[in-house]
Structure formats: structure tokens, C-alpha cells
Amino acid sequence: MKIKRSERLVDMVIYFLQNPNTTTPLNYFSDKFVAAKSSISEDLTIIKHTFEENNMGSLVTYAGARGGVQYQPYYEDKQLKKEILHLKNEINGSKRLLPGGYIYTSDLLSEPKWLKRIGKVIASKYLTEEVDAIMTIATKGVPIAQATAYNLNVPFVIVRKSSKVTEGSTVSINYLPRSSSEKVEKMELSKTSLKEGSKVLIIDDFLRGGGTITGLERMAEEFNCEVVDSVVFLEHNSKISNESYHSLLKVTSVDEEDRTIEVDIGNFLSL
Amino acid sequence: MKIKRSERLVDMVIYFLQNPNTTTPLNYFSDKFVAAKSSISEDLTIIKHTFEENNMGSLVTYAGARGGVQYQPYYEDKQLKKEILHLKNEINGSKRLLPGGYIYTSDLLSEPKWLKRIGKVIASKYLTEEVDAIMTIATKGVPIAQATAYNLNVPFVIVRKSSKVTEGSTVSINYLPRSSSEKVEKMELSKTSLKEGSKVLIIDDFLRGGGTITGLERMAEEFNCEVVDSVVFLEHNSKISNESYHSLLKVTSVDEEDRTIEVDIGNFLSL
Numbered sequence: 001m002k003i004k005r006s007e008r009l010v011d012m013v014i015y016f017l018q019n020p021n022t023t024t025p026l027n028y029f030s031d032k033f034v035a036a037k038s039s040i041s042e043d044l045t046i047i048k049h050t051f052e053e054n055n056m057g058s059l060v061t062y063a064g065a066r067g068g069v070q071y072q073p074y075y076e077d078k079q080l081k082k083e084i085l086h087l088k089n090e091i092n093g094s095k096r097l098l099p100g101g102y103i104y105t106s107d108l109l110s111e112p113k114w115l116k117r118i119g120k121v122i123a124s125k126y127l128t129e130e131v132d133a134i135m136t137i138a139t140k141g142v143p144i145a146q147a148t149a150y151n152l153n154v155p156f157v158i159v160r161k162s163s164k165v166t167e168g169s170t171v172s173i174n175y176l177p178r179s180s181s182e183k184v185e186k187m188e189l190s191k192t193s194l195k196e197g198s199k200v201l202i203i204d205d206f207l208r209g210g211g212t213i214t215g216l217e218r219m220a221e222e223f224n225c226e227v228v229d230s231v232v233f234l235e236h237n238s239k240i241s242n243e244s245y246h247s248l249l250k251v252t253s254v255d256e257e258d259r260t261i262e263v264d265i266g267n268f269l270s271l
Numbered sequence: 272m273k274i275k276r277s278e279r280l281v282d283m284v285i286y287f288l289q290n291p292n293t294t295t296p297l298n299y300f301s302d303k304f305v306a307a308k309s310s311i312s313e314d315l316t317i318i319k320h321t322f323e324e325n326n327m328g329s330l331v332t333y334a335g336a337r338g339g340v341q342y343q344p345y346y347e348d349k350q351l352k353k354e355i356l357h358l359k360n361e362i363n364g365s366k367r368l369l370p371g372g373y374i375y376t377s378d379l380l381s382e383p384k385w386l387k388r389i390g391k392v393i394a395s396k397y398l399t400e401e402v403d404a405i406m407t408i409a410t411k412g413v414p415i416a417q418a419t420a421y422n423l424n425v426p427f428v429i430v431r432k433s434s435k436v437t438e439g440s441t442v443s444i445n446y447l448p449r450s451s452s453e454k455v456e457k458m459e460l461s462k463t464s465l466k467e468g469s470k471v472l473i474i475d476d477f478l479r480g481g482g483t484i485t486g487l488e489r490m491a492e493e494f495n496c497e498v499v500d501s502v503v504f505l506e507h508n509s510k511i512s513n514e515s516y517h518s519l520l521k522v523t524s525v526d527e528e529d530r531t532i533e534v535d536i537g538n539f540l541s542l
Contacts, residue, residue, distance in 0.1 A: 010281075013285065013288075014321070046277050053278075054282060106463075107464075110427050110429070112421045113424075115417070139409040139410055146413075153383055155383070193377060193381070
């Protein structure tokens with residue numbers, strides 16, 4: 001069905017936003033809209049420009065037989081820094097310190113508004129990398145993993161901390177959640193959840209000792225998967241090398257009396 | 272800055288898709304684009320039409336001082352049924368039966384493609400209701416809750432099955448996960464997670480005995496919240512009145528030997 005340019009543009013934007021990180025041949029559009037490829041190209045130029053103006057990422061065109069156009073949702077470096085500073089300002093000075101040195105972030109990590117931004121922040125650095133799946137651990141890593149998966153258009157697998165009967169056969173490993181002085185815990189992942197040999201991006205909400213991230217890396221190894229990177233939303237007193245993970249924010253000081261915390265931007269931006 | 276209609280249309284579509292279920296005054300657009308209200312109205316007509324053509328929902332205009340235009344992401348009844356049938360076909364006849372009568376659905380509930388559709392299916396029925404928050408229970412309810420929250424543009428709160436030290440003070444209740452013959456478990460929710468008096472939509476992945484949903488309803492009561500409805504992705508041998516919840520799909524038969532299951536559409540469509 002032949003339609004007007006204005007409707008075609010609206011239709012194409014809907015398509016791109018619903019199918020991020022997916023290569024679509026130009027034929028798809030010229031067939032769907034019964035339009036010349038030159039018209040489609042002009043449309044793409046307009047859309048690309050407006051995406052870039054709106055900090056939405058961009059359209060990227062690939063040549064060749066398997067080529068086409070792809071919507072990549074990302075923040076440019078300048079905007080990326082702004083977004084992380086925005087998160088920093090939201091957390092700084094607020095009463096988030098919980099007993100045991102934990103930090104309360106559930107308010108942010110349950111709001112679509114924040115999750116959409118965090119997901120796009122993380123995805124920004126991995127769109128050009130090969131990522132087959134995101135791996136996270138229950139429960140608070142899940143929303144961030146899902147938000148990122150929406151942008152990268154890959155599945156996310158959820159490692160569980162305790163044995164559940166609902167998952168069929170699982171691979172389980174023991175790990176030290178925080179430091180070597182504490183008790184060993186168990187994490188497990190259903191065998192069918194993750195394809196052998198996948199390239200995996202590990203995502204969690206909080207990193208303290210680093211034991212959970214190390215455990216997730218070993219879990220990935222058990223599935224013969226390659227870890228592309230590990231990303232955490234917030235780190236506090238990490239005890240592992242900061243070359244082995246990237247954090248959006250890190251705690252710089254805590255006021256035990258006021259229960260307030262100060263954070264700074266983490267090493268994610270240096271990626 | 273004055274820009275061309277084509278770019279304005281692209282910009283507006285981006286805005287609506289990023290801000291579902293949010294009323295925006297027309298002034299916002301006429302100011303942003305330095306355009307007459309009549310031009311903006313024409314744009315809205317084009318966008319509304321194309322959204323409807325693409326099963327994306329529609330634009331709804333509210334009159335009055337606090338009025339404006341709102342993007343409501345939903346499937347029309349016919350498409351809603353198609354979407355649920357699509358899910359049914361994906362599950363029917365596949366090897367999903369796990370020991371203990373559980374059903375494996377993690378593959379679907381970890382794919383952005385499926386989650387986006389499921390979230391929009393559920394949201395379709397509650398856009399015109401007042402919903403302040405979604406309540407779900409860890410772990411497998413979370414992705415569906417988040418997907419729905421993205422469409423309704425409300426926060427989702429995660430009730431946990433066991434005590435965690437990371438949440439500060441909590442309200443906890445005991446519940447019977449499946450039937451009265453089994454052991455009592457505990458679920459809890461951090462006090463700061465949910466505002467008193469909120470209108471809550473309960474979402475979970477799987478309903479068997481109904482004890483978890485009943486527990487979540489009681490949890491909502493503890494916060495003086497009103498339960499708008501309870502929705503589950505899949506039900507199997509429910510033991511509670513089917514007026515108290517809505518299911519997208521229900522298990523109609525299981526083949527213990529083959530480990531395959533048959534499902535039919537649940538009572539969600541009759542809502």
C-alpha cells in the first residue's frame with residue numbers, strides 16, 4: 001500500500017524503536033511502502049538526524065548482501081556523562097545507607113523512567129561488541145539486565161542464589177558473596193538457559209567484595225561462555241581489580257549517623 | 272527552533288513512545304517546535320492514524336485546563352486475542368513440564384521480543400484504570416512486571432520470598448504457596464517501597480494453588496493499598512475463584528511421559 005511520506009516516517013520510527021540493534025534490508029521498507037529506494041534513503045536521513053538531535057542514538061547503514069539499516073540506541077559520550085551525573089545527583093546526600101553497608105537503590109531501580117535511562121547508558125558501550133546474552137543474578141540485578149537487554153535486543157539469563165525446583169537441571173557453583181571471611185553461598189543456573197559458547201555481558205546492581213561478580217564469571221565459564229565485560233550500577237569498597245568490571249557509580253563516603261552517602265562517577269565512562 | 276514537519280513528526284513519535292500513558296499539553300509541542308496549534312493538531316492526526324494502523328495503541332486527547340494528549344500503548348481486542356494465541360502456539364506441544372507440575376517458561380520470559388508483547392498485552396486492559404504501582408514477587412514475576420510497568424509508566428515493587436538484609440525495615444507476612452497441606456512460607460516487602468493507599472496491580476508468572484496471589488493481596492492490604500486486579504501469565508489447576516485473578520494462558524493438559532503441555536487462552540480476554 002502506497003502511503004504519504006509523513007505516515008511512512010511515523011511508521012519507520014515506530015519500527016526502529018521497536019527493533020533496536022537489528023539489521024533490516026532497505027528492501028523491507030521499499031516493499032512495505034511501495035516506495036523508491038531513493039525515497040526511503042531520504043526518509044532515513046531525516047530519521048537519523050532527528051534521532052541524533054534527541055540523544056536517541058543513530059541509524060547505521062551496512063553495505064553488502066547481508067547489509068541494511070540498524071537503529072542503535074546509545075548516548076553520545078557527552079550525554080552519557082550527563083546521564084551518569086544525573087544519577088549521581090539523585091543519590092548524593094540522600095538517606096540510603098542500610099545496616100551492614102548496603103545501599104538502598106530500589107526506588108530508582110523500580111521506576112521505568114530511570115531504568116530506561118540506565119539500560120541505554122549501559123547499552124551505549126556494547127552496541128558495537130558482539131553480545132549474545134546478558135547474565136544477571138536475582139533479584140535486584142534483573143531490572144537493570146532487562147532494561148539493557150531491551151536496547152541490545154538480546155535475552156537475559158537470571159542466575160539464582162538458591163535452589164529452586166522450577167528450573168529443571170541446573171549448573172551450580174559455590175562462591176563467596178563478599179570476602180573470604182564469610183560463608184560460602186551457592187548460585188545456580190538452569191542448563192537450558194544459556195547456549196554453550198555465548199558471549200555474555202554480566203550485569204548486577206551492587207558490587208562490594210566482588211565475590212558475586214567473580215562467581216558469575218565462573219558460572220559463565222561452566223557454560224563455556226566468554227565474558228565480554230561485567231557492569232555494576234554501584235560499587236562500594238571493591239576488593240577486586242577494577243580492570244575486571246565497570247561501575248556506573250561508586251560510593252566515596254558514607255555518613256553512618258545521617259545514613260547519607262556520597263557517590264562519584266565510576267570507571268564505566270573510561271571504557 | 273522552527274523545523275520541518277517531517278522532523279517534527281519523527282521527534283513527536285519518539286516523545287510519545289518514550290512517555291506512554293502521560294498527558295502532555297499541546298503547548299509543549301507548539302512551544303518546542305515554534306508551530307501553530309493547528310499544525311500540531313494535524314501532526315497528531317497523522318501519528319494517531321499510523322499508531323492505530325500498526326497495532327501500537329492510539330493517541331487520546333483530553334480537554335480542559337489539565338488536558339493534553341496522551342499516548343496509550345495497547346492492542347485492540349482483535350489483536351489482543353492474536354497476541355495471546357501467538358503465545359499459546361509457542362507453548363503448545365513443547366517440552367515444558369518440569370518435575371512437580373511446574374512449567375518451564377524462562378526462555379520466553381527472558382526475551383525482549385516476547386516481554387515487550389506480554390507487557391503490552393497486560394497493559395491493554397488497565398490503561399483506563401487508575402494504577403499507581405505494580406506489585407510482583409521475586410524472581411520470575413519481575414520481568415513481566417517491568418514490561419507492563421514500561422507501558423503503564425508506573426513503578427513496580429518486588430516482594431521477596433526470604434529475608435534479605437539489604438532492604439531496611441520490612442513488612443512480612445506468612446502464606447501458603449500452593450495448598451493448605453504444604454508448609455508456610457514468608458514473603459516480605461520493604462516499608463519504603465510502596466506508598467500507603469496506592470492502587471496496585473498484582474502480576475506474577477505462574478499460578479497454581481493461588482496461595483502466592485492471595486499472599487500478595489494480603490501484603491497490599493498491609494500497606495492499605497487497593498488491589499485493582501491480579502494477572503498471571505500462566506495458570507495450572509488453580510484452586511481459588513477465577514473471579515479473583517486473570518490469566519493470559521491456562522494449562523489444559525500435560526503429557527507426563529513426553530513432558531509436553533497443552534495450553535488454552537485464559538480468562539484475561541473476558542476482562
